[in-house]
Amino acid sequence: MNKKYMMIYRDVIGKIEKGEYEANTFLPSENELVLQYDTSRETVRKALNLLSQNGYIQKIRGKGSIVLEIKRFNFPISGLVSFKELSKQLGRSSKTVVEKLKIIKPDLFLATQLETDEEDEVWEVVRVRHIGDERIILDKDYFKKKCVPDLTIKICEESIYEYIEKTLCLEIGYAKKVISVQEATEEDKQYLDLHHYNMVVVVQNYVYLNDTTLFQYTESRHTPDKFKFVDFARRNY
Amino acid sequence: MNKKYMMIYRDVIGKIEKGEYEANTFLPSENELVLQYDTSRETVRKALNLLSQNGYIQKIRGKGSIVLEIKRFNFPISGLVSFKELSKQLGRSSKTVVEKLKIIKPDLFLATQLETDEEDEVWEVVRVRHIGDERIILDKDYFKKKCVPDLTIKICEESIYEYIEKTLCLEIGYAKKVISVQEATEEDKQYLDLHHYNMVVVVQNYVYLNDTTLFQYTESRHTPDKFKFVDFARRNY
DNA sequence: GAGTGGTCTAGACCACGGA
DNA sequence: CCGTGGTCTAGACCACTCC
Numbered sequence: 001m002n003k004k005y006m007m008i009y010r011d012v013i014g015k016i017e018k019g020e021y022e023a024n025t026f027l028p029s030e031n032e033l034v035l036q037y038d039t040s041r042e043t044v045r046k047a048l049n050l051l052s053q054n055g056y057i058q059k060i061r062g063k064g065s066i067v068l069e070i071k072r073f074n075f076p077i078s079g080l081v082s083f084k085e086l087s088k089q090l091g092r093s094s095k096t097v098v099e100k101l102k103i104i105k106p107d108l109f110l111a112t113q114l115e116t117d118e119e120d121e122v123w124e125v126v127r128v129r130h131i132g133d134e135r136i137i138l139d140k141d142y143f144k145k146k147c148v149p150d151l152t153i154k155i156c157e158e159s160i161y162e163y164i165e166k167t168l169c170l171e172i173g174y175a176k177k178v179i180s181v182q183e184a185t186e187e188d189k190q191y192l193d194l195h196h197y198n199m200v201v202v203v204q205n206y207v208y209l210n211d212t213t214l215f216q217y218t219e220s221r222h223t224p225d226k227f228k229f230v231d232f233a234r235r236n237y
Numbered sequence: 238m239n240k241k242y243m244m245i246y247r248d249v250i251g252k253i254e255k256g257e258y259e260a261n262t263f264l265p266s267e268n269e270l271v272l273q274y275d276t277s278r279e280t281v282r283k284a285l286n287l288l289s290q291n292g293y294i295q296k297i298r299g300k301g302s303i304v305l306e307i308k309r310f311n312f313p314i315s316g317l318v319s320f321k322e323l324s325k326q327l328g329r330s331s332k333t334v335v336e337k338l339k340i341i342k343p344d345l346f347l348a349t350q351l352e353t354d355e356e357d358e359v360w361e362v363v364r365v366r367h368i369g370d371e372r373i374i375l376d377k378d379y380f381k382k383k384c385v386p387d388l389t390i391k392i393c394e395e396s397i398y399e400y401i402e403k404t405l406c407l408e409i410g411y412a413k414k415v416i417s418v419q420e421a422t423e424e425d426k427q428y429l430d431l432h433h434y435n436m437v438v439v440v441q442n443y444v445y446l447n448d449t450t451l452f453q454y455t456e457s458r459h460t461p462d463k464f465k466f467v468d469f470a471r472r473n474y
Numbered sequence: 475g476a477g478t479g480g481t482c483t484a485g486a487c488c489a490c491g492g493a
Numbered sequence: 494c495c496g497t498g499g500t501c502t503a504g505a506c507c508a509c510t511c512c
Contacts, residue, residue, distance in 0.1 A: 002488095003500070024449075029478060040502045042279070045479085053290075058410055058449050061479045062509035066449055173295055177468040181418065181438055181461040199436060199461060201418055212261075212295045212303055224418040224436060231414040231468065239507095240481070266497060277483045282498085298498045299490035 008037050008047035016056060016067055023069035027057060055232040092131055098156045099191065100126035103145060110142060113206070113217040121145040125156050126191075131226070134193045138200075138221040147215040171210040178204040179229060192223050201227040245274050245284035253293060253304055260306035264294060292469040329368055335393045336428065337363035340382060347379060350443070350454045358382040362393050363428075368463070371430045375437075375458040384452040408447040415441040416466060429460050438464040 015021045028036065033044045048065055051057045057065045104124045111118045122142050129137035141160070143151070148164065155163045164170050184192075184200050192200070200221045207216040252258045265273065270281045285302060288294045294302045341361045348355045359379050366374035378397070380388070385401065392400045401407050421429075421437050429437070437458045444453040 005500080031478085040504090042503095043501060046500090048479095055411070055413075058445075058447070059479065060448060060510090062511080063478065065479085068449065172472045174292070174469065174471045176292075177466075177470065179416065179464075179466040179468070181436075181464055197436075199418075199434075208295075210295070211297060212305065227416075227418055229414075229416040229466075231416070232411065233414065234411045235409045242481080268496080268498095277485090278498095279484095280482060283481090285498090296498065297491090299492080300497060302498085 004037070004039055005043050005046035005050070008033070008039070008044060009050045011037075012047065012051060013056060021067050023067050025067055026064040027067060029064055053234060055234075094129065094131045096157050097128045097130065098125065098153050099128055100124060101151060101153055101156060106142070110217070113204075114142060114144060115214050116144065123148060123151050125151065125160070127156060128191050134223075134226070135191060136193070136223050136226045138188060138191045140219045140221070142217045144215050147209070147213070170215070173208050173210040173212065175208065176206045180204075181224070188221055192221070194223055195225075197224050199224055203229075241274070241276055242280050242283035242287070245270070245276070245281060246287045248274075249284065249288060250293060258304050260304050262304055263301040264304060266301055290471060331366065331368045333394050334365045334367065335362065335390050336365055337361060338388060338390055338393060343379070347454070350441075351379060351381060352451050353381065360385060360388050362388065362397070364393060365428050371460075371463070372428060373430070373460050373463045375425060375428045377456045377458070379454045381452050384446070384450070407452070410445050410447040410449065412445065413443045417441075418461070425458055429458070431460055432462075434461050436461055440466075 012021070012027070016023075021027060027033070027048075030041055030044050030048065033048075034041050037044065048057065048059065051065075052059055055068060057067055059065045102124055103121050106114060106116070106118055106120070106122050108118065110122065111120070114120075114122065116122075123145055125139075125141040125143070127139045127141070128135050129139060147170065148168065151160075161172075165172065180202050181199055182202050184194055184198050188194065188200050194200070201224055203218075203220040203222070205216070205218040205220065206214060207218070208214050249258070249264070253260075258264060264270070264285075267278055267281050267285065270285075271278050274281065285294065285296065288302075289296055292305060295305055296302045339361055340358050343351060343353070343355055343357070343359050345355065347359065348357070351357075351359065353359075360382055362376075362378040362380070364376045364378070365372050366376060384407065385405065388397075398409075402409065417439050418436055419439050421431055421435050425431065425437050431437070438461055440455075440457040440459070442453075442455040442457065443451060444455070445451050
């Protein structure tokens, strides 16, 4: 990547994480950053806007850009973060057990969710996420076979996203999530340590490629006591 | 507002909503928009990036910008949308009942949430949101009194945000949400139509002003069956 | 008044898609 | 090849904060 604004963005994040820029202090001004990185102001501003959108800084007109400390609390589910990246940040022992991996013809519900028809073959991947010694998430992934021709248990145990992006070179464009609470099904009770709970938190995830084709539908079914979703929002519009 | 990119942004949204630009078709190219709006390309691009971030379009290099149809499904809780804006979009009868409105000294928990001390006075506003004839949300809002000196029942029944932004002219910068599921308290059972449910979905909301001061902490406690959170995410970084 | 961030311009070169 | 979007530049003027 030659992108200057991305280099600056990452460099500033690095300095924030290393403590070189401390929380609640000002970053160098935009004009100073122009000199430091030998670039133009609009390029510096692109980097700063990224930092602002992602919760690293707050820009205040006439004063400067303050480093926020909020970022460290952000449980990184908001967005397209995979379980592998997640457990790394949590720093707890975790594993993924693949319970099912097969090609199916979707039923009517699934065909609707995937915006396709019942003849279009689909990979079904059912995985259980363990953290510590508890089974806390039941992930049911469905990929269009024409987008993802091959899948192996090994890939599913590691990161499917890494495989899709790095090996298949598919570019993920955007995703829509719907979070709701549902009564636990027999399947939930079989695969999860629900204890006395009779409900699960369901995160439905629709993932689209850069060319706007829907290629994945996922249901993440969480034990209610371990579920936590953090979201950072900015008054944009 | 003189901001050209914002005018273009809103104008294009209008045309999408009126059907002038149809879903799954291309917008005019950036160069065409430059001519149409008599402006520079970077300004057009600022507008298009806003549209992209908010789920209206997908930009494809070498081809153009496609109008997405996803936007109409976006239940607008993601972000800082107030109940009033929300019920308008749902088009269902709704009302807000103010159950409590008083100044308190925060207990330790609340003082921690508001990043203040137990001597700093706080407005406590407890409201119940009705949609149709069911009580579905219990909103417990806490505002720092030094930020919001006066509150009335009338303001609380309408939109506190409108009052804060339009009358007090406080500028909201960003917010952090935490969604979790908890056992229902006696208070929840008293104020909500929980039926047989014994759990509630809790949305904790920390709202910061432009100058990074935290001025509000809110707990929205939802009946599980009516809870739904939709999130649109883009693979940025 | 000096310094900050916010907006805007008129160019430039590049990478990609499709004919 | 041309048209598309992606990046970058070197300037300009404005609104705001603080002294």
